[in-house]
Amino acid sequence: TLEEYWWGTDKALTWPDGEGCDQIVDDGGDSTLLLHEGKKFEDAFAKDGSLPDPATTTNAEFKCVLATIKGSIAKDPKRFTKMVARMIGVSEETTTGVHRLISMADKGELLFPAINVNDCVTKSKFDNVYGCRHSLPDGIMRATDVMLSGKKVVICGFGDVGKGSAESMKAQAAIVYITEIDPICALQACMQGYQVVTMEDVITTADVFITTTGNKDIITCEHMSKMKNNAIVGNIGHFDNEIQMEELEKASVRMNIKPQCDKYTFPDGHGVIVLAEG
Template sequence: MLKKKKDGEISEPSVKKIQFADQKQEFNKRPTKISRRSLSRSISQSSTDSYSSAASYTDSSDDETSPRDKQQKNSKGNADFCIKNIKQADFGRREIEIAEQEMPALMALRKRAQGEKPLAGAKIVGCTHITAQTAVLMETLSALGAQCRWAACNIYSTQNEVAAALAEGGFSVFAWKGESEDDFWWCIDRCVNVEGWQPNMILDDGGDLTHWIYKKYPNMFKKIKGIVEESVTGVHRLYQLSKAGKLCVPAMNVNDSVTKQKFDNLYCCRESILDGLKRTTDVMFGGKQVVVCGYGEVGKGCCAALKAMGSIVYVTEIDPICALQACMDGFRLVKLNEVIRQVDIVITCTGNKNVVVREYMDRMKNGCIVCNMGHSNTEIDVASLRTPELTWERVRSQVDHVIWPDGKRIVLLAEGRLLNLSCSTVPTFVLSITATTQALALIELYNAPEGRYKQDVYLLPKKMVSAPFLSKICCCSSVSFIFQNVKQWPGRFLWKPVSITK
């Protein structure tokens, strides 16, 4: 309050300052405990071409002790897993239950076929994104008679609480969010190299699991009946093996099936691209200039979403048919070097390597956001940014500033890895279609009589995968159509081989 001096003047108000004794110390505190992280160069180009500082991408609420250093058991005393925290199992179970409501095809397959146990005796080793949707697939495969061991195909995409729920349910899961490269390969090896357990089926996403078995345990393929591959990256690697005469088991190409290309790749990415960018950068899309590299199904989904939000979208594409589609859809076709100085966001989704190289990043404007929607982390040449003259500054989880000597900076998301599964989540319903296709492919390969399939890459016929899903899934009923006129599992579907020169 104001105080009156003797001469009549009014003095300044007296202010009481509140001080906290520990205030300065609290703001100066920094975590000092560093967990063991052994970073190594991997033998696979698709997953490990760039250095990973994954340790800082873990949740701040979690302790920094590596899961490999922990001794954990589930409520039944089983310890054959390695995850972040088994105590999160209840939370993960609730997420799986939510996912089940949005996966009618897979739940219908489980209900319809669990009495027949078409996968009885199957020992499936899997390497995919470990999310609530994958958990529904794993539990479906288990209900159909299979034994499963699982690792993650991406060091950032694992949902820790879901992994905990799976471990509590008795699954051998080896994955956590924020693995190092050394952790990544260690987890895959723990799935494969176990005493008294020999896999006879492979479910892969990206080809890293298949690659690891070929390099480390080639004799295992004597008992493996087939490979089911989901991603374009993994399919390309299967083509390479087949062309070189090194593919020694049949493989199913799920990526190029109509249910994957026309639903998962397109609609899943159309919704999740915006989610991933919003969560990491809070960017406003209206008026932004965006270049999308690649106009396949993933590129189509990304362009449609960004255009609807008011962005000015450019497209780069080398395939003449896809380029014509982009033109007919109203997008301007450009070369990357023509627009790289002016765009605000660069998105890669080609499935190729070194699409955005250091030369382009040197010419980007200040604040440009760079991210990847393809499976492989090689589309953006992140390794070229690990040089002494550039400074890396962590902004938040999965967000880095890469700063040039003149002060210019770009915003790199998830160190060039898959944006939507690394930084956000994906729509459950559309994944129900892909997961059901994977399950059907596993059933067919496992039950096929010897000699039906040669050492080749096979594509799911459109007749088999389209009619059941369109007529049954979209009205959220069941997939009973698939089973109406068929009595036995072996030979249920006719598969057609894909030319390896494709």
């Protein structure tokens, strides 16, 4: 759950001496985010006694962040401040995490040095492509036990992750469609023999939808309401907002099939199977 995830992130930063770590190997920027938000709210608490209030946001994940920081301030109002002061630096291995860091640096908000590991060629051109090529079919088949051969599979995005994902589906003899807003990436997909389409072209006919973009709202609740019954929806991009899970939860009834595999049924009786809660 989100609560367990952020509890674990907080515990990873909790060291026996109470001072915390001095270097972070981050994945997605969540530990870095927690440190920065923690120091920000500790500064506010020192100034006027105000505490973070989870009720001030509708974002389920940020609610957990605020609750974690609130609990930390109650135990030690200078905990994150001390951690930031001793921090030598962070390395970040994901595309989206690097975007976060660049945004913070541009605004002058980055509190310690950061190393961009993601753009190292042996990461972006190997892990993103070949790692995803290996793990996507394995994950889909473990979760659903479906045969991918002959299935219509939509890969949303044709960056490095999308390229590896599309290649793995093609190797399974699936019929692969690509959605892509970047004209160069779309042309690359076309030149590799994929059909480049818009989501609206295939929303009612495809069997499997996989997001690979690192952006948000790639598959909306409205999209899912138009999909065929038992269409499989998954994300191998980054955060869980590539698929509109919050809106889907409100518009459907959830039934857990097995761990990391849920069916969401709409009022009309048809539903979609979502892997790992998006």
